[in-house]
Amino acid sequence: MKAESLLLRVNKDYYGGALLLVIGLYVTFVGRTYEVGTLNQMGPGYFPVTLGVLLSMLGIIVALGARRGSTDSPEATDHNEAPRTADWRGWLCIIFSVIAFVVLGQYCGFIPASFATVFISAMGDRENTWKSACVLAVLATVFGIIVFEYALKIQLPMIAFGG
Known part of the structure; x- marks a missing residue:
């Protein structure tokens, strides 16, 4: 049961990280079609590109966190808890x-x-x-x-x- 719970958590983190990465890359790509400018003279593409890069980095961090397979999460340690439904x-x-x-x-x-x-x-x-x-x-x-x-x-x- 513990291995299944850990595997499910790892898969969710991989999928979540991949989704963040894909969305971040898309936003960065679309934002580059506008003038980005500089920090002093920001163009209309500056914020979307910055947000897209940050979102992509966050996606990578989440996916790399899935590789570690943290066992200190409540999902991985509590064996008797029923699966949670959407709130x-x-x-x-x-x-x-x-x-x-x-x-x-x-x-x-x-x-x-x-x-x-x-x-x-x-x-x-x-x-x-x-x-x-x-x-x-x-x-x-x-x-x-x-x-x-x-x-x-x-x-x-x-x-x-x-x-």
């Missing part, structure tokens, strides 16, 4: 948080959109309470206001009424 609550909360950001950002502004996004995402974790999710959402929203409004001076409407 639909987490998936749905993440999907709805993105939808909430798009809708609320369009019609209500940055503050309600960022609060709702963080709050809904935090509720995807079964260990979070309403209170902890609310505190996290308030702190993330305040941080977002400081970064986007004051530090970067990005022109986002903080509060908007209508579209």
Whole structure:
């Protein structure tokens, strides 16, 4: 049983690393079709190329980690645990948080959109309470206001009424 669990984990890591590598190489290739520029004069392809290279390196690291076959993971050490199923609550909360950001950002502004996004995402974790999710959402929203409004001076409407 231990060997099967380790083999399954290794295969997942290989496949995940390979997927990250392929996506990273594709993004890098497509990003190179735009002008990349320099660090001082970034072109439209600079960010996609940088992101693609980082994603490719991450994929290599994950795939190399699969070769080691770490046995300290909970999957490899717990023999009696039943296979886990997908956590639909987490998936749905993440999907709805993105939808909430798009809708609320369009019609209500940055503050309600960022609060709702963080709050809904935090509720995807079964260990979070309403209170902890609310505190996290308030702190993330305040941080977002400081970064986007004051530090970067990005022109986002903080509060908007209508579209």
